[in-house]
Amino acid sequence: MKLLTCSNHAAIMMMAALVFNVTSSVPSWAQDATPAGEEMTDEQYQKAFMDHIESFGWQRDGVGRLKGEAEIDIPSGFRFTGPKGAAQLMETYGNPASDREYGLIAPEGLEWCVLFEFDKSGYVKDDEKDSIDSSKLLSGMKKNQKEANRYRVDQGLDELTITGWAHEPSYNSDTNNLEWALNLLSSEGGETVNYNTRLLGRYGVMESVLICNPEDLEAVLPVYQDLIAGYRYTNGHRYAEYQSGDKIAKYGLTALIAGGGAAIAAKTGLFAGLFKIIAKGGKAVFLGIAALFAGVINAFKRLFGRGE
Numbered sequence: 001m002k003l004l005t006c007s008n009h010a011a012i013m014m015m016a017a018l019v020f021n022v023t024s025s026v027p028s029w030a031q032d033a034t035p036a037g038e039e040m041t042d043e044q045y046q047k048a049f050m051d052h053i054e055s056f057g058w059q060r061d062g063v064g065r066l067k068g069e070a071e072i073d074i075p076s077g078f079r080f081t082g083p084k085g086a087a088q089l090m091e092t093y094g095n096p097a098s099d100r101e102y103g104l105i106a107p108e109g110l111e112w113c114v115l116f117e118f119d120k121s122g123y124v125k126d127d128e129k130d131s132i133d134s135s136k137l138l139s140g141m142k143k144n145q146k147e148a149n150r151y152r153v154d155q156g157l158d159e160l161t162i163t164g165w166a167h168e169p170s171y172n173s174d175t176n177n178l179e180w181a182l183n184l185l186s187s188e189g190g191e192t193v194n195y196n197t198r199l200l201g202r203y204g205v206m207e208s209v210l211i212c213n214p215e216d217l218e219a220v221l222p223v224y225q226d227l228i229a230g231y232r233y234t235n236g237h238r239y240a241e242y243q244s245g246d247k248i249a250k251y252g253l254t255a256l257i258a259g260g261g262a263a264i265a266a267k268t269g270l271f272a273g274l275f276k277i278i279a280k281g282g283k284a285v286f287l288g289i290a291a292l293f294a295g296v297i298n299a300f301k302r303l304f305g306r307g308e
Helices: 009-023 042-054 083-092 134-143 145-154 214-229 253-266 269-280 294-303
Strands: 063-066 070-073 078-081 101-107 113-119 160-172 177-186 191-200 205-211 231-233
Touching (some): 070 101, 078 083, 083 101, 113 214, 134 145, 134 160, 160 253, 177 253, 191 214, 205 231, 214 231
Antiparallel strands (some): 160 177, 177 191
16 A cells, blocks of 8 residues: 555645755755755756656556556546656655556646555455455454554554444456545544455456545546546456466455555554654645555645645
8 A cells, every 4th residue: 555645736845845854955856956056946846856757658548558457548638647757656655666667647637546466476366355344343343453554653643543334345347447445533533444455367367456535536536437447457467367277375365455445544654754754744635545644644634724
């Protein structure tokens, strides 16, 4: 689960400037923006930041290739970047990239985005599709919160409490997609939603992560679902093309959900290092994804003059 800022240009640029001021160090992408010895203005910093983002190699039409494993249609008004661009974006926000990034798609204005990561776990059997016990899963996730939140506190983050399902787990046998959403309450008193989609394939699972302001989730969700309708595995990689002898995953649908739930509190995601810096200063200011911290959002609003 990643935390990634895909709000709007103003918020992104303000955040970039804030990080610059907090860390008192000039990132590599800003070093050539002004002559040596001169102080960078806010406008120069913002332009350098957006130029850096633009350098990730965005594709604005056609089909986005997800490392040959899958592909997604790029509708008008959207931009896509592949594995390298997605990894660069993560590194820009202070976290090392992994080998799991397969691509990212977003509206042109970057108001929100969808990150694709692939888990090469093997073919996940869907024989549990009619026996997923939502109540038992929720109970198990809640029991595991204490240890996971201990990790979050160590990272300088607020604790998260799962309060219930925003969308109970559902599996579509026609598309082999598994979806669920959890309501979360932060120790700061704010609420948010974590929305998960898992796209089952022959050789593993594509994790599709919707990244947006929780307040926009209701409006964004239909557009997101239309985007996912344009996703498909390539020939030879489809779930239905499984053959005897292929690698079988060591878990099923239930564990896939439980693992995703545990990750909410166990991982800090993309902004791990950044949150540690900001939290020490008393101002956490990010809009994020899945496991967005409501206290963070409230601080963001206060900082930039956005009312409750």
